[in-house]
Amino acid sequence: MPAKIISGTEIASRIREEIKEDAASLMEQHGIAPGLATIIVGRNPASVSYVTAKQKTAKDLGFYSVQEDLPEDVTEERLLEIIEKYNNDPKIHGILVQLPLPKQINENRVLYAIDPDKDVDGFHPTNVGRLMIGEARFYPCTPYGIQHLLMRSGVQIDGAEVVIVGRSNIVGKPIAMMLAQKAKGANATVTLCHTGTRDLAFHTKRADILIVAAGRPKAITADMVKEGAVVIDVGVNRIGMTPEGKAKLCGDVDFDGVKEKASAITPVPGGVGPMTITMLMLNTIQAAKLTI
Numbered sequence: 001m002p003a004k005i006i007s008g009t010e011i012a013s014r015i016r017e018e019i020k021e022d023a024a025s026l027m028e029q030h031g032i033a034p035g036l037a038t039i040i041v042g043r044n045p046a047s048v049s050y051v052t053a054k055q056k057t058a059k060d061l062g063f064y065s066v067q068e069d070l071p072e073d074v075t076e077e078r079l080l081e082i083i084e085k086y087n088n089d090p091k092i093h094g095i096l097v098q099l100p101l102p103k104q105i106n107e108n109r110v111l112y113a114i115d116p117d118k119d120v121d122g123f124h125p126t127n128v129g130r131l132m133i134g135e136a137r138f139y140p141c142t143p144y145g146i147q148h149l150l151m152r153s154g155v156q157i158d159g160a161e162v163v164i165v166g167r168s169n170i171v172g173k174p175i176a177m178m179l180a181q182k183a184k185g186a187n188a189t190v191t192l193c194h195t196g197t198r199d200l201a202f203h204t205k206r207a208d209i210l211i212v213a214a215g216r217p218k219a220i221t222a223d224m225v226k227e228g229a230v231v232i233d234v235g236v237n238r239i240g241m242t243p244e245g246k247a248k249l250c251g252d253v254d255f256d257g258v259k260e261k262a263s264a265i266t267p268v269p270g271g272v273g274p275m276t277i278t279m280l281m282l283n284t285i286q287a288a289k290l291t292i
């Protein structure tokens with residue numbers, strides 16, 4: 001039987017409704033509107049479209065939001081000044097610097113300058129460390145979205161064999177750490193694969209839950225997946241243009257083949273993608289509540 005499709009679009013939309021209600025009651029009870037500052041350097045089309053979507057979502061949810069558009073040749077010093085301004089602005093609870101940054105700017109120095117209590121991307125070492133010891137304040141948005149997708153789809157995570165392909169700091173490593181915690185929505189046995197993994201298929205075929213974040217189109221084919229597995233495809237690969245001039249996307253999983261074998265699978269687009277922005281909003285409202 002073909003797999004159930006886990007729709008990130010639908011789950012994200014339900015979570016946004018919950019956030020909207022939560023934001024309204026935060027305003028009613030405490031007079032606080034969650035505040036998000038997004039900072040973009042240059043006009044990289046993908047970055048512009050991500051930041052525009054983040055700003056639009058924040059406004060739709062009743063958040064206070066501001067955007068800084070900085071020129072491609074902005075200095076690191078100027079960018080750090082702007083971060084400091086928002087670190088000290090009580091109306092702003094979350095600061096997001098859109099990556100990548102141009103090469104004259106040290107990305108880590110910028111991310112580490114964000115007040116950890118306003119680090120709604122969850123990339124500051126303080127928050128990474130807190131996540132590691134099971135005391136997370138903010139989870140990075142994509143891994144957080146994956147965990148919500150699994151939980152809200154009723155997937156049994158506790159005790160499951162989870163295999164993750166990809167060990168980036170923004171997806172693979174944090175989702176591994178999150179699902180390995182002794183906690184609700186976690187407590188799995190986790191295997192983390194990468195290009196040094198000797199026999200990738202040996203591991204992927206053992207997975208009850210397979211999470212793929214490799215950035216390689218169709219890296220996972222049906223013969224690498226166990227019958228009945230739940231497959232989360234994080235990959236977003238641009239593989240050409242549609243006749244309407246939009247980017248044509250595919251994931252890291254051969255969707256058509258794998259859906260015949262898996263019990264549930266996320267599509268690309270419409271799977272993990274819509275969850276990432278929603279989790280940014282969830283982190284922002286959590287940051288606002290820290291100030292009460």
Ligand code: NAP
Nearest residue numbers: 142166167168171194195213214215234235236272273276
């Ligand atoms: P990344 O930094 O490029 O890391 C890719 C990881 O996959 C690396 O750890 C690499 O191993 C591993 N890998 C690559 N090819 C492999 C192979 N054939 N076998 C085993 N491991 C392999 O990637 P990322 O930033 O995590 O992003 C991964 C994908 O997710 C991309 O397509 C990206 O666009 C997408 N993404 C989507 C969202 C969303 O919201 N939907 C968010 C973030 C990322 P090594 O470490 O050994 O090099």
